[in-house]
Amino acid sequence: MTLLPKEDVAFSLQPEPYFNQLLRLTSFFLLGAFFLSTCATLQKLLFSLPLEWRGYPIPLLAGGSCGLIVGSAVYHHKQSSYGRNNRNLRGREFYTALIRQVLQFSLFFAVGALLLCLLSLLQKSLAGYPIELRMFTIPTLFGGFSGVSVGWYLLELSRSNQYRLADERQYYNLFENANDMIQIVSLDGRLLYANKAWKKTLGYQDADLSQVNIFQVMHPDCLAETQQKMRRMLKGEQVERMELKYLTREGDELIVEGSSSISLVRGKPVGFRCILRDISERKRNEQKLKQALLSSREAHHKLDHLLSAVVDGILLIDKDRKIQLANPAAARLLRIKREQLLQRKLYDAISFLPIGLVEDPSCKDFILKVPVTEQQEQRFLHALLSRQGDGSAILSLHDVTQEKELDRMKNEFISTAAHELRTPLTSIMGFSEYFLSSPPETSEEGVKMMTTIHDQAQALSAIISDLLDLSRIESGRGFILQKSFFSMPQLIEQTISQMAPSKAHPIQLQLGCGDVQLSGDRGKLRQLIENIVGNAIKYSPDGGEIKVRGALRGDHYVLQVSDCGIGMTAEQTERVFEKFYRADYANTAISGIGLGMSIVQRIVQAHGGLVRIKSKPGRGTRVTVFLPRLAA
């Protein structure tokens, strides 16, 4: 076992082949022999000394062993782990170690000198060789060197082995048992070393390793990139961190992450050291997390879409009465911007919400009045409160303005209907009571009373049939048209003449010449004419002329009724077909139950026709009805 230069400790972990050791020892021996031969030649030339003793070449033997020893000593001195260990010493410790070395050196030197002196004495006494003065220095020097070297060598051998073995075992164990994968590859990718973790993770056995090229272990996807990185490293660039895909022996894909550096031997790159970690699990978790995040985001989006699509407003209020969620409908219904709702305190954000309402456990739903703004009328929201276990609550808001309005209109209708019914009833009951309490003296008077009673009863009946018509339409049965062929101009003329014509409202009839036979429900169309013309009269001032025109245009009979009455605004025109709607319900002067136009529309629809209204406030109204000649 020898140690390689310190640049690459890891390399020394590979045992050095015996052949190399032998080669080195021999080279030292030869070097020494050459050195001593030179010395001996010089000795002979300069001092004419014999080079042989009884046929043995003294300088050669001595020189050989000396060279071996000196070489070893020098080498070991330089490379031993003892010396290496001392290199890290500082200050007093360093000097102590130095002095100890010097003392050891001197001791060996003395021992060596003594040994050589003994050899010389033996040489002299046995062989009678004189120890000459001129010769004295040479054996002494040799002996000194040899002694130092031998001693040094022996010491170093024991000591360095001891240290080195300890060192190497530690390093080895450290590398071998590291949790991370450690690999050393040559420049061309041959695997020089791999630790246990590496082998275990990738599924290789010791025996396989020498055959392994790292580029086969790598996933083909990252080959090019890695090779480029290796080239960059060789140029001196630093590659901080890398992420690679490896393939196990079974072909499973692994993701490894780690760092790499160049292995140097005597300053020259010989390979790459890598410390890698299997992060497949982490990556998988990351992926899962990403997926989870993505799907949660998606769910969030879906929820957002859902909440945006809902017509009702939804507010999520947390236990601190903060609005955590508000859908666009909520903002729209409350007439508060969404940004001014979110993350705000409930009662701050919605100023018109009665304080304490949400906290009141008996309150499950309530009607929230959204105040009037410059552009918009008051709005009514039905708020449904559902409390969650954790103190939060969901407030769902449903716009009931229309329902409220309908409700109002219904109430209005009921009172108007009652009023309209009571008016003829007053006459009927009053006259009959009078008749009974004081019977009229003349039959003429009695007939007059009875006629009034009869007329009023008829008016009552007409109102009731209006109501019935409407309820029949509303219940979905619609009209059952009693179809017949009849003359439309004749019907118009008849109806208008029977409508108790008043002098206040002259009616101008333009029905053209010629008869137009129409297929339809005569009774219903009569009602239609009555309603339209009745409205024209009702909403016109005295003296206002009413024009009624009728003509055949193509397949349709067109009836047009125009007045110069009070007219309607665009909004009123739009709503005129709503049942119970009266353009100006505040104006109690105009009687009516608000069903007329609604019924008109239903009758026209039942005949497959169309109604159009054009109106201007203060200018008058024009109603045009298109009726197919042959009702559907």
Next chain:
Amino acid sequence: MEKIVVADDHSSVRVLVEMILQREGRQVLHAADGEQALEVTEKEKPDLLILDLMMPGKFDGFSTLQQLKEKPLYKELPVLVLSACHQPQYRERAQSLGAKDYLQKPFPIDSLLQAVDRLLPTG
């Protein structure tokens, strides 16, 4: 003979009231809407006005009542409202405008007579 003005857009109601009151010896004058009611009142200085609320034309019952009560001369003229509107708010509004009594249509003859007797200045 006390003069009584009946303002109602339904002629049958006016005729009925006239018949009932004439039998009791009152003089009854007709008005078909609010405007006429004001005119007749101005001209004839009646002792009682019987007024319908829902009337077409420029003035309905309420505005007729209001206009009448604004004139110092008619402040003391008793007004009996005779209306087919049964909602309490109508009655309240009429009374706040100065109507002395409120009779709902349809009405029994007796209750009209009693109301008229009550409202007419005695003697």
